[in-house]
Amino acid sequence: MTLVPMQDVLAFIDAHRQRFVDELAEWTRIPAISSDPAHAGDMVKNAEHLIGLVKKLGATKTELWPTPGHPAVFAEWMDAPGKPTLLIYGHHDVQPIDPLNEWISPPFEPAVRDGRMWGRGVVDDKGQVLIHVKAIESFIATHKKLPINVKLIVEGEEEIGSANLDELMRQKKKELAADFVCVSDTAMFGRGIPSLCVGLRGLMYIEVHVEGPAQDLHSGSFGGGIMNPVNALAKMIARLHDDEGKITVPGFYDKVVALTEPERAEIKSLPFDEEEWRKSTGAPAVFGEKGYSTLERVWTRPTLDCNGFSGGFSGEGSKTIIPARAMAKISCRLVPHQEPEEIADLVTRYFEKIAPPGVKVRIVRLHGGRPYLAPTDHPVFEVAKRAFSKAFGKPTVFIREGGSIPFVRTIADVTGKPCLLMGFGQPDENAHAPNEWIDLENFHLGIKSAAHLYDELARL
């Protein structure tokens, strides 16, 4: 098989630019809110719409994969013998739309303003799935074949925790076998900056329950004579960090892979405006672990945050009680090679050790997810950088994401192959908020990036 001339493919993408945008608008009209049982029918319609799109593109296999929840779409183009196989992951479900009154244009009536398309799911993740579908179309239309083998898995439950994905990947291990994985569901570092995300933090989530008296007690009759569970829990939480932002749980950092000097230099080279970032949070100041920059802190360092706490009386006015109990939700963002279960063990043991006299401590484990760090020394990352840069005309940067996408680690582990996180969103795209948008230039250049990626992989 000879390589196809890319200029034909790129010319096709340019020629059909507006039609591709129209197709994104059309798909966006289906309200595929996976969390809302009232939209279960729309989820099927949504998956079938995608199948309709790929069926026209000469896929060698097209399947709707049912799950106990919403169905996934699978398609493959296996007409490139001897060439590598790329597994592309995306999702067709979207976030809820509340609060609806904050949308400038209706979430499922996509509108174009300021070079952007506005609507629920345009960037998370329908637009990014469509980027690949349209890149595939552009090869098929111009050369009847793709330069590599491609498998596409688009699940319908990403916004509700991908509960059935692990089981599906286990069942379909053979169908999903590939040489490389590409996930397009992340954002670029900034406008026009091609960015490969090479690290994701993991997650460990627990509830801490502190129990004292059998029921709320009168703070006059008993105050001063027994340990107050709210005070006790506060005291324990306070002992989780030192004043310089370091986590004080013994062993917590033992397995943390230190940043290398080249990694630090790369992060430092990014055009990061810390004051702009702070303003976007509304917080009066940045704060974090001593010895690290803000980007290093949120991308590469583990955290321990109380996601909430409650105990006693917190309504209007005053109630003079010693509360019977208190509770905190505590989660850690993890970095390689921290394991959620091990960190949960360490935190549990520490809480048991520092519990003050007069209360009982009970830990409930919620969920966890393992961190991901891409093997960036693998040659495929240079290939991906080149492809991305060809489309955007700028050097591609490695970035990380402070959040967790546990299935990336699962896909990487199940396939044993490098996972490329090649995203086309923007940091302020309102993915989970009202007024979600996709930059239409990014959408266009994204299709070219995907096309270049397939072409470059064929040359690997």
Added chain:
Amino acid sequence: MTLVPMQDVLAFIDAHRQRFVDELAEWTRIPAISSDPAHAGDMVKNAEHLIGLVKKLGATKTELWPTPGHPAVFAEWMDAPGKPTLLIYGHHDVQPIDPLNEWISPPFEPAVRDGRMWGRGVVDDKGQVLIHVKAIESFIATHKKLPINVKLIVEGEEEIGSANLDELMRQKKKELAADFVCVSDTAMFGRGIPSLCVGLRGLMYIEVHVEGPAQDLHSGSFGGGIMNPVNALAKMIARLHDDEGKITVPGFYDKVVALTEPERAEIKSLPFDEEEWRKSTGAPAVFGEKGYSTLERVWTRPTLDCNGFSGGFSGEGSKTIIPARAMAKISCRLVPHQEPEEIADLVTRYFEKIAPPGVKVRIVRLHGGRPYLAPTDHPVFEVAKRAFSKAFGKPTVFIREGGSIPFVRTIADVTGKPCLLMGFGQPDENAHAPNEWIDLENFHLGIKSAAHLYDELARL
């Protein structure tokens, strides 16, 4: 005026023992729940019932004092020229009755079991008001006169914070003028132990608000880069006590009057079963300020308790956020000569000082009340001890109460006279819980105690 022979009075009390109990039952049947607007009519009926009782007893004045809320009852017997005037305080309103299904017999159908009368208000405070009314009746019936001048003020809003009492006391300062004050609304130290309460703790109550980002943030994208308000508040709360239970707010103890050795000896001499007390709380252990016994801690030492806190997510499951804000309700029980406003100033300043970087702290003051310590070197306390002991046949002890009854301090300040807290309840009387009861032997001996008090005051 010659003193009357007490044996006639005591014989009358013995002879009418059952009728007095029946009268308590009758008054208890009126559901005088001051907190429930549906019972506003019952509150008036309840006050009028009391007026009906005292009108039969030759009062020189009987008045219903309206307030913006529920009415108070005032009566006076001023037929003892040259003798001291005693102002007796009580209240005719009662606590709510929830949870109703936990009552063994209905709250407003008083029942006698095990030598106790069970019903809402029997001890808090109708029974204790009636103790005085029946002592007065016993003098009037046997000698047509009281040995001293007596004024009775029975308010209708004690269970809802006595909101109108201060204003009433200001308006009626002349009517309420007296040489001594007696409040019968507390409990004895234990069964058969005549007890004068000589100290009440005061109260300072604030809300602490900690504000960080403008809204809840994604803990992945931002975690590690900004201060978490829930962690920050926990850290501040943790700095309010040292590990030995001492409050670390600078200046907090400056005005605390130290316990004297005789006071400590008196407290130590009481038959206090600490393990029994701990069991009653359900807490796994007692805990408190080092260097003090449990009774000393709850009666004579100031406290700082979180009455509750909240912030972020505390529902079912997991939500990975950095909360925008956190709040704690914090109250201090105060001892002489701590002033609520001064302590609020100290705590506020301390919070502002220890606030970690990256959050804002805002304090809202709720209410306060001043502590009370009786001038026990005044001879009237020996008189009261003697009267109480004559009725119960046992030495009278001085006790304190960890809770706050701000109006006691107000009455003491307004009248400038010593306030006798002569209570006839029991610590486990369920005053604010289902199945409130009064020991009928205490009720009977209480009437005798009151009679002895009037007689002894006449001899002062």
